[in-house]
Amino acid sequence: MSTIVIDRITVRENTLECEIRPSADVARFFSGETFVTSYDRSIEDVPEGILAIPVLANVCPVAWANGADVYVDEVDASFARALEDVKASLLGMYDFLEGGTLYARRTIEPKPAAESIDGAESESALLFTGGVDSTCSYVRHRDEEPALVSIRGWTITPDRADDRKWDDLRNRVESFADERGLETAFVESNVLSALDHPMLLAHYKRHVDGAWYSSVGHGLGLLGLCAPMAYARGIGDLYVAATHWDGIDLEWGSRPDIDDNVRWSGTRCHHDAYELTRQERLDAIADYVESDAPSLELQTCNVRMDGNCGECEKCYRTAVGLRLSGLEPSRHGYAFVDRDYDEIRSALEGGEWVLGQDERHMWADIRDRVRETEPSSERERAFFEWLVAVDLDELVADARPPLSHRILRAGARNTPTRVYNGAYPTVKAVKMGLDRIRSVR
Known part of the structure; x- marks a missing residue:
């Protein structure tokens, strides 16, 4: 029988540690790290x-993928019931x-903590990066x-x-919070x-269409990482911004x-702004910019965290969306000019970006708004006309991961665990090198 045992949960001040002990047949999905x-x-x-x-929220989806049972000494009763509901959704x-x-040997129903932050009880919290989705959720819940x-x-x-990236993110979030009189909370996990x-x-x-964590684990996983922090701070509502929409x-x-x-x-989690498309979220941000935050800068780039590179698919897509919502991208974190429309078309047609159905829907949302928008320049007009006419399904189909990545995955699937563990550092280094080469392109 496949089993995963959560063992020796310890706390030292602000750090939580525990051991994960999988049976041999599922051991390859765990590194052995505490x-x-x-x-x-x-x-x-x-x-x-x-x-x-935190550990159950991230281990249980792996267990469910393998029909494995999970053992733990003690668990919160509400969370145990939540896991059953999430499992049903994922299955x-x-x-x-x-x-x-x-x-679990014991299930508990502790009274919610009543700790306050600087003398004022915190009633809600929001997972926040400063991107379109989380900024829109802040705008919607700023009265809280x-x-x-x-x-x-x-x-x-x-x-x-990644220390520099983390420092950049912390500094940006702290600055955003300080300007608005908000508290911050920072969580770090391996x-x-x-x-x-x-x-995996x-x-x-x-x-799956994406990676394991994005396609399966990250909603439950990231929210679960917050549980000790939320309990200690007395947070009743925890929001996570929607990526997709109804x-x-x-x-x-x-x-x-x-x-x-x-x-x-003591805490319920909420998937926020699912009723709004990404373009409608940008509209909400545009209204907030006009009324309260004329110098607001978004941070959506996955390449860097000290600003936006302005050249990746996500940066270009956000800049176009900002224009369609009536904002000038250069005033909100994106050095975008009309000739960049030619770069976007060239990259999309040339398969330079690895796209999935996720991005296909994002560009379809932009295309819907384009149909309602009068272009402001000839280059913009040409791009709008191309986007309305192009087959987005073909663009996504043409943007497949490189063959080298697919070979590495197939090899890992069929390699005995002991052999794989010995070769893992080399495999990881090769894959990282391939990723770097592709990102330079």
Whole structure:
């Protein structure tokens, strides 16, 4: 029988550690590292059943993919029920998931913590990066003065190479919060190195449109990482901004039927702004810029965190969206000029960006707005006419990952665990090198 045991949960001031002990048949999906998550305030008074949530939230989807049972000493009763609801949603989404059972020696229902922040109880919090989605959610909930929560462990890894990116993100979020009198919370975790994410990708990439964490794990996983912090701060509502919107039925790890089910004692989670398309979220931001924040800058780039590169697909897509919402991109973080429309068309037609159905829907949303918009220049007119006429499905089909990546994944899937573990550093280095080469292009 496949099993995963969560063992020896310990806390030292603001740092949580625990061991993950998988049975041999699922061991390849775990690196052997101790699971570690750190917060910016003490969590020593948080009950063990809440402390188990971060690791359970990230391990359970791996268990469900393998039909494995998970064992833990203590768990919050509300979260245990939440896991059943999230499992049902994920199993309904993916045929390759098998399910599994959580076994706990004790379930607890602790009273919510009543700790206050600087003398004022924090009633809500928002996962925040400063991008379109999270900024729109802040605009929608700004009357609540939510604490802004940023997490290191997914797009910014715990590796020293990402220290600068994390510092840049923290500085930007702190500046945004200070200008508005908001609290911040920063969470750091080695979740994607405690899990063997390259092996998960190798085994399951063929079943999903994105990577393992984006397609399966990140809604439950990121919210779960926040549980000890939320309990310690007395946060009742935790918002995560929607990526997609109503009418897009994509297999994705953060959706209303996942995030809205996540809960633990004292806290409920909310998938926010799902009723708005990305362009409508930019409209909401544009209204906020006009009324309250004329110098607001967005940060959407995945290449850098100290500003936007202005040349990647996401930067170009956001800049076009800003123009369609009546904002000048150069005033809000994007050095965009009319001739960049030619660069976007060339990159899309040439397959220079690896696109999925996610991006296809984003560009379709832009195209819908283009049909209602009078272009302001000849270059813009030419791009709008091309976008209205082009087959977006063909653009996505032409933008496949390179063959070298597919070969690495296939090799990892079919390599015995002991052999793979010995070769893993080399495989990872090769893959990172290929990624760097592609990003330079």
